[in-house]
Amino acid sequence: MRILLIEDERELAEALSAALGKHGIVADHTMHLADAVELTRQNIYDAILLDRRLPDGEGLSFIPELRRTGKDTPIIVLTAHNEPKERIEGLDLGADDYLGKPFLIEELMARLRAVLRRSPELTELKITAGRMVIDPLHLSVTVDAVPLDLPRRELLVLAALARRREKTVLRSTLEAAVYNYEEEIQSNALDAHISRLRKRLIDAGAGVAIHNIRGVGYLMKEE
Amino acid sequence: MRILLIEDERELAEALSAALGKHGIVADHTMHLADAVELTRQNIYDAILLDRRLPDGEGLSFIPELRRTGKDTPIIVLTAHNEPKERIEGLDLGADDYLGKPFLIEELMARLRAVLRRSPELTELKITAGRMVIDPLHLSVTVDAVPLDLPRRELLVLAALARRREKTVLRSTLEAAVYNYEEEIQSNALDAHISRLRKRLIDAGAGVAIHNIRGVGYLMKEE
DNA sequence: AGCTCCGCAATGCTGCCGCAACCCTTGTGG
DNA sequence: CCACAAGGGTTGCGGCAGCATTGCGGAGCT
Secondary structure, three states, X not given: OEEEEEOOOHHHHHHHHHHHXXXXXXXXXXXXXXXXXXXXXXXXXXXXXXXXEEOOEEHHHHHHHHHHOOOOOOEEEEEOOOOHHHHHHHHHOOOOEEEEOOOOHHHHHHHHHHHHOOOOOOOOOOOEEOOEEEEOOOOEEEEOOEXXXXXXXXXXXXXXXXXXXXXXXXXXXXXXXXXXXXXXXXXXXXXXHHXXXXXXXXXXXXXXXXXXXXXXXXXXXXX | OEEEEEOOOHHHHHHHHHHHHHOOOEEEEEOOHHHHHHHHHHOOOOEEEEEOEEOOEEHHHHHHHHHHOOOOOOEEEEEOOOOHHHHHHHHHOOOOEEEEOOOXXXXXXXXXXXXXXXXXXXXXXXXXXXXXXXXXXOOEEEEOOEEEOOOHHHHHHHHHHHHOOOXXXXXXXXXXXXXXXXXXOOOXXXXXXXXXXXXXXXXXXXXXXXXXXXXXXXXXXXX
């Protein structure tokens, strides 16, 4: 069994490689995303262990990149980014499991076994909708190349809708995109954001409309 | 989609059922392991959510019991026992994932999706019928790539029929797809859904027709 | 201080959906 | 070939849950 380990903390990587070795698993190790892409092109791995914060970018961006090449290798994300919201993000990007640091080697092994019992699927990442271009990493929006500045929460709602434009986005998904665990919500705050966002999108001539799907969620359509 | 929820905290169970319902998932709920065994014998579930501490024993013991009957239904363990050692124990017993309480509903949904992605026999990621593509996990339907928004219940009926297109679906199967056994029904509500659904499918040019098999159920055919 | 953001709640509105009434279709027996 | 029953189809109605909108006030920022 061979896996790919993408991790930039040398000490952890070495410990992991050693521990995996004792379980009869050969690990290729790289610290850079660019190398990882190349390695997956040349090799077939049974699984991939992926750190999020890497010297040359966000580890999660590797997932759609890999899926686009048609590979459905199971991926377990290993990271200190362990807020529920981040875990959801990772899983919905197509990761098969998500493990917060620090963790016990034995737990990683157990999750690896669980994941290897089956096999996964594909996803993508990138956002243009109507006349808008959204950069979800830098949290910016432009309409016909003109910057549009939105309140933070509205922007998060917008990005979540645009990411799945022409498809319904569950209400709960939107709530998860905007609020974390501690921020409980007791009112129709989300509805209020949608309402205000709609007005702004019309004013800016964004070329999209937000429709409601009763009992399910919302849907962004281009006009 | 139908899942089995084995959980003895009434309040949590109700909140979960409601949340799952909004995601188009019908949940049967029981508080006892003994009932759970019986229910899995009589029903086919797409996944099982399992609490550990239950009135009549340790929830984990249910896993080998279920596997012994040849079922490999995905199981997610929900529990306050969230020490690494306990998680390892659960995973190695054959659970597919392990989630500590308290958790965000949305994280559970994400993990559910991740787990279901790996079991192609039970749940196709996309269902194609006529000109339609149905994504039962995200509750969306498109006709020739144009989104079609349907009321939640009609969507569930449609998905159940499309999943077994060209084959007869028992009336009781359809009822099970839309209602759990707490939601009693006293009228021809299902017929009404079928009727309205037919109209919408014609309007949208979906390229399928729903036929009745008298005294048995319904059948979706491509045109 | 003056601004925006944003949660909250009041208000009015929309449309889902269970229900039941009525009609149509199919099957059976004489 | 008709009568009748039973199941299915269709439709309007009403209750009510969910949604849209908006003013208010607290919080945070400059």
